[in-house]
Amino acid sequence: MDYSDLIKDYLDDASSHLNAFDSALLSLEKDGYKKDIIIATLGSLHTLKGNSGMMGFESLKTYIHQVEEILKNLDDNRIELGAAIGSLFDSANVLRNAVQWIGNNPTFTPDLTENIMALQKKLEGSDDASEKQQVDLASYLGAKTDTIKVDFKRLDSLLNLVGELVIFKTRLNQIETQIKGTINNKSLTKDLNEGLELMGKTIAELQEGIMKVRMLPVSYVFNKFPRMVRDLAKSQDKEIQLIFEGETTELDKTVIDELEEPLLHIIRNAVDHGIEPGEERIKKGKNYKGRVTLTACQESNYVVIRIQDDGRGIDFDAIRKAGIDKGLIKSEDSFDKDNVSALLFSAGFTTKQEATDVSGRGIGLDVVSKNISKLNGHVIVDSVHEKGTVFTIKLPLNLAIIPALMAETGGEIYAIPMSAVDESIKVREEDIHIINNHEVIRFRERVLPVIRLNEFFGLDKKKPKRFYLVIVGKSEKRIAIAVDRLRGQQEVVIKPLDEAFGKSYGIAGATILGDGRIVLIVDIMSFYEKREVSAGV
Amino acid sequence: MSKIFLPPSGLAEDFIGEIGEEPSEIHLVTFALGEQYGVPISQIQEIIRVGNITMVPNSPSYMEGVINLRGRVLPVLNLRKRLRLSAKDTGKMSRIIVTEVNRKTIGLLVDSVSHVIKVPSDFVEAAPEEVLEIDTDYITGVCKVKDSLVILIDLEKLLKREKIDIKEAINDLQQGGNDGKEN
Numbered sequence: 001m002d003y004s005d006l007i008k009d010y011l012d013d014a015s016s017h018l019n020a021f022d023s024a025l026l027s028l029e030k031d032g033y034k035k036d037i038i039i040a041t042l043g044s045l046h047t048l049k050g051n052s053g054m055m056g057f058e059s060l061k062t063y064i065h066q067v068e069e070i071l072k073n074l075d076d077n078r079i080e081l082g083a084a085i086g087s088l089f090d091s092a093n094v095l096r097n098a099v100q101w102i103g104n105n106p107t108f109t110p111d112l113t114e115n116i117m118a119l120q121k122k123l124e125g126s127d128d129a130s131e132k133q134q135v136d137l138a139s140y141l142g143a144k145t146d147t148i149k150v151d152f153k154r155l156d157s158l159l160n161l162v163g164e165l166v167i168f169k170t171r172l173n174q175i176e177t178q179i180k181g182t183i184n185n186k187s188l189t190k191d192l193n194e195g196l197e198l199m200g201k202t203i204a205e206l207q208e209g210i211m212k213v214r215m216l217p218v219s220y221v222f223n224k225f226p227r228m229v230r231d232l233a234k235s236q237d238k239e240i241q242l243i244f245e246g247e248t249t250e251l252d253k254t255v256i257d258e259l260e261e262p263l264l265h266i267i268r269n270a271v272d273h274g275i276e277p278g279e280e281r282i283k284k285g286k287n288y289k290g291r292v293t294l295t296a297c298q299e300s301n302y303v304v305i306r307i308q309d310d311g312r313g314i315d316f317d318a319i320r321k322a323g324i325d326k327g328l329i330k331s332e333d334s335f336d337k338d339n340v341s342a343l344l345f346s347a348g349f350t351t352k353q354e355a356t357d358v359s360g361r362g363i364g365l366d367v368v369s370k371n372i373s374k375l376n377g378h379v380i381v382d383s384v385h386e387k388g389t390v391f392t393i394k395l396p397l398n399l400a401i402i403p404a405l406m407a408e409t410g411g412e413i414y415a416i417p418m419s420a421v422d423e424s425i426k427v428r429e430e431d432i433h434i435i436n437n438h439e440v441i442r443f444r445e446r447v448l449p450v451i452r453l454n455e456f457f458g459l460d461k462k463k464p465k466r467f468y469l470v471i472v473g474k475s476e477k478r479i480a481i482a483v484d485r486l487r488g489q490q491e492v493v494i495k496p497l498d499e500a501f502g503k504s505y506g507i508a509g510a511t512i513l514g515d516g517r518i519v520l521i522v523d524i525m526s527f528y529e530k531r532e533v534s535a536g537v
Numbered sequence: 538m539s540k541i542f543l544p545p546s547g548l549a550e551d552f553i554g555e556i557g558e559e560p561s562e563i564h565l566v567t568f569a570l571g572e573q574y575g576v577p578i579s580q581i582q583e584i585i586r587v588g589n590i591t592m593v594p595n596s597p598s599y600m601e602g603v604i605n606l607r608g609r610v611l612p613v614l615n616l617r618k619r620l621r622l623s624a625k626d627t628g629k630m631s632r633i634i635v636t637e638v639n640r641k642t643i644g645l646l647v648d649s650v651s652h653v654i655k656v657p658s659d660f661v662e663a664a665p666e667e668v669l670e671i672d673t674d675y676i677t678g679v680c681k682v683k684d685s686l687v688i689l690i691d692l693e694k695l696l697k698r699e700k701i702d703i704k705e706a707i708n709d710l711q712q713g714g715n716d717g718k719e720n
Contacts, residue, residue, distance in 0.1 A: 164608050412591075457594035497593065497603070498612035500643065500696075505595035510603055510610045518591040518605050 007106045010055050012147055014099045017048040021092050025085065033074070033081050042071055048095075056109065060098055063112040066119040067091045087122050091115070152253060155214050162207050163401060163493035169203055170490060171514030172196055207401065216256050218296040218305070219247035224260065225267055229292065232271045240275055240290040249296040251303050255375060255395055259305070262371045262379070265364035266307045266391050267292060274311030274389055284386065286310065298397070302377075302419065305393040314383035316340050341381050342477055342528070345369040373525030376402060376417045376494075376508065378473070394419070404492045404511075404521065407470060407483035409452075410459030413519050414483075415492050415511055420524040422471040422478065424486060429465055432482075441469060441480050451527050452482040456506060472524050479527050494521060563658050567687050568634065568647040570617055575654070575680075575687045582635040582642065584650050587627050601646050606635065613644040619695065620675065638692045654687070656680050661689060 024041040028034065049064040070088065073079040098110040176196055180189050222244050233240040251259070275281075275290030282288055287310075295306040323329040323343045345365050368391075372379045377395035396402050396419050404415035405424070425443070432439050432450055439450040450469065454461055462484075469480040492511035497504055508523035565575035566584070585606070590613055592602040599618035603610050613633055617625060630649035635642060661678040677689040 167608070459594070495610040497610070498641075498643065500612050500614065501593050501596040501600050503595070504593050507593060507595070510591070512605050512608060512610065516605050517589060518603050518610060520591065520593060 004106065006055065007102070008146070010051055011099065011103050013051060014048055017044045018092065018096055018099065020044045021095070025088055025092060028081060028088075029085050035075065038071055038075050042068060045071070057098075057102070058109075059112045059116070060095070060110055063091070063094065063098075063116050063119070066116055067095075070119065070122065084122070087119065091119065152214075155210065159210050159214065159401075160493075162203070162210055165203050166207065166401060166491055166493060167512055167514055169196075169200055169514075171516075173200075174514050211252065211397070212250075214252050214254075215250035216253050217248045217250050218256065218259075218303070219244065220256055221259050221263060222247050222294050222296075225263070225294070228264075229267065229271055232268065233275075233290075236272070236277070238271070238275055238277055238290060239288060240271060240292060243291065243293045245293060245295040246297045247294070249298055249303060251296075251395070252397065255303075255397075258371060258375055259393075259395075262368040262393065263294075263305075263307065265368050267294075269364070270307065270309040270311065270389065274309040274313075276312055299394075303395050303397060305395070307391045307393075308388060310388040313385040313387050313389050314341070314344070314381070315385050316383070319343060341383075344381060345379070369525065373523065374508070376419050378420065378477075378525075380477075401491055401493050403489055405470060405489050406487040406519070407453065407468070407481075408485040408487055409483040410454035410457070410462070412457075412459060413487060413513075413517070414453065414457075415519050415521045416470055416472065416481070417508070417521065417524065418489065420472040422473070424468055424470045426466060427469050429463060429467075443469075443471065443480065446478070448478050448480045450480045450482055453522070454484075456527070473528075477528055479524075481522075481527070492519070492521065561658055562655050563661070565654050565656065565687065565689070566634065567651040567654060567682075568632070569649045569651060570620070570622055570647055573651060573682075573685055573687045574616075574647075575689050576634070576636065576692055577689075578653060580636050580638055580692055582637050585633050585635060585644075587631045587633055587646065604633065604644065606644075609642075611635065611642060611644050613646055616645045616647050636692055638696055641696065643696060654682055656682065664688070 021041060021044060024037050024044075027037055045064050045068050049061050049068070052064060053061040067088070070079060070084055070091075074081055074084055094112065094115050098112060101108050101110055173196060176189075176192055179192065183189060226242050229240055229242045270292050275292070276284070276286075278288045281290065291310045293306070293308045295304075295308070297304055320329065320340045320343075323340065324331045328343055329340075345368070369379055372393055372395070375395055377393060379391060379393045381389065381391050383389040396417075403418040405418055405421050407414050407416055427441065432441055434440070435447070439452070440447045441450050448471065453459075464484050468483050468486050470483060470486075471478055471480050473479055492513075494509045494511060496509050497507060501507075506523055506526045508521045510518050510520050513519055564578040566578050566581055567573050567575040588604060590602040590604055593600060599615050601613040601615040601618075604613055605611075617623070625648060627646065628648075631646065632650045633644040633646055634650065635644050660680045662680065664673050664676045664679050675691055675695045677691045679686050679688050681687075
């Protein structure tokens with residue numbers, strides 16, 4: 001944000017505060033003293049004072065402070081309302097004029113020394129010297145504002161409408177394909193095609209426009225943490241520096257809202273368990289001050305948020321040991337950092353008893369991974385023992401409309417969010433092998449577990465000779481999902497399922513296709529849970 | 538009591554306006570699940586034919602699935618299964634009654650919709666437990682219409698209870714039971 005944007009925000013804000021001040025004064029004049037009005041006005045002026053100070057308008061700040069004093073004295077009955085109201089109206093004019101001067105010339109710094117003196121006299125009770133300030137008629141109207149406040153619900157319903165449009169568009173495109181096959185009028189089908197394409201483009205722009213309106217900078221969530229980090233660190237005698245990077249990256253408001261809790265858990269873990277006390281850090285040759293860095297950046301259709309600390313890191317050996325003790329992994333399994341870090345996010349894995357040697361990591365992390373997967377995103381962790389830990393959260397830019405791969409299995413169609421899809425391959429039955437009673441496939445030097453979607457959902461278990469594997473997840477958590485057929489990629493509008501369906505394991509929501517059919521959206525995260533359960537037994 | 542036939546639109550609000558509500562009388566939409574059942578018309582949005590129902594895997598067995606109601610994803614509950622009555626396949630006469638209770642819209646799958654009746658509210662009697670197949674918890678009462686009995690369902694309770702039953706259903710699932718989801 002550059003200075004001119006700041007000034008614009010300041011002026012918008014100032015004008016609404018001054019309007020509030022004016023109407024409060026009018027009401028005081030009409031109905032007499034009312035405590036709640038005084039308090040509301042003080043709040044309004046206080047914000048204006050703070051903003052003015054921040055923008056460097058010291059004189060304005062001092063002046064508002066004096067006005068506040070008068071109001072406070074009113075409240076304490078030290079000044080009579082009737083005696084003060086006139087000067088308060090004057091002061092509102094002084095403020096309006098000052099704000100207008102700034103609006104006309106942002107480099108102008110108003111000097112209100114005289115007015116301050118006058119108010120001071122008023123406060124001391126030696127009135128009368130104050131000159132009545134004339135106000136330019138136009139300034140009663142205040143600056144025209146370029147921003148409006150809108151109830152988020154309205155934006156939500158607009159987005160829903162756009163969602164419907166996207167569905168209708170798909171439907172029309174399907175009809176177009178049918179028409180092409182039946183009608184032998186090239187120029188007509190060409191016109192139709194052009195028309196549809198133009199409409200599609202406009203819909204895409206409309207969609208993008210509404211998405212943009214719903215975006216907030218990620219600093220909205222980030223800014224909730226400095227205070228928490230400070231207090232937590234202080235209570236543990238640690239010194240921690242919280243650094244933001246890319247906090248202007250924008251995200252849909254709903255994603256922003258859902259992001260708070262996962263971030264809270266991760267940051268708290270980093271402060272509580274990751275960062276060592278200062279002395280310990282010095283011994284290790286680290287800076288006395290610990291560092292937690294929050295980074296946000298956009299990568300194509302996703303937002304990536306990293307939470308990095310330079311603390312103890314995760315002792316994977318200890319985690320592995322705990323995992324073996326709990327029977328979550330087998331001792332003969334070869335050490336695989338990816339598998340071990342996956343343990344951290346599993347629901348059954350709390351390290352409470354081992355809180356000292358594994359630094360208590362893992363508490364709340366299953367919540368993190370659940371919340372993130374609800375948003376169709378995923379979270380991974382990487383750590384070097386004694387060097388630090390990085391959590392990486394990848395989220396789709398918006399929640400409502402996502403690209404999805406349509407897959408057919410057991411006579412039903414399911415939508416798999418593209419955010420999870422790595423690639424898809426065509427295989428034959430004989431490519432699937434069985435290890436430890438689990439079906440697996442060898443893929444790029446790795447062995448991936450295979451989950452058959454029809455079996456997972458209890459559908460018709462016909463096995464075609466050739467079928468498709470959709471590889472989902474990132475390196476450490478890749479799974480091959482077996483489906484009968486792929487039906488291309490398309491944008492789907494996510495609609496939540498009613499709570500009457502319970503947890504409906506494996507389903508993240510529903511969407512309506514162009515032909516009116518309802519298709520369920522697959523929740524990739526539940527496959528991992530299933531895998532962990534079956535691996536634990 | 539007079540009998541009113543459903544208007545061709547099938548929309549409940551079309552005749553709520555015509556009839557005009559009198560406090561001493563209640564309007565019921567009656568439907569068949571073996572016996573005759575009824576719910577107050579004020580809780581009904583519309584009645585629709587059974588189209589494509591998308592089943593939702595791993596959900597309670599009495600949840601039939603979801604349908605597309607003019608762009609909305611509407612949950613459909615199989616009332617027979619919910620009331621633990623014997624199962625019956627959907628047929629030509631099957632209907633989905635779209636109800637709205639406590640701001641929640643849900644479709645109820647029933648064998649057939651009979652008609653709309655108007656009964657004086659003092660006709661409604663407490664349900665005689667011994668004659669009923671279903672749990673009296675879900676019943677407001679019964680009323681005699683001509684020579685047959687109409688059982689009034691308490692949708693509010695029925696739909697509230699459902700939330701608790703989800704846990705049961707999940708337990709069922711974990712024990713491998715997913716009965717009746719094949720149809």
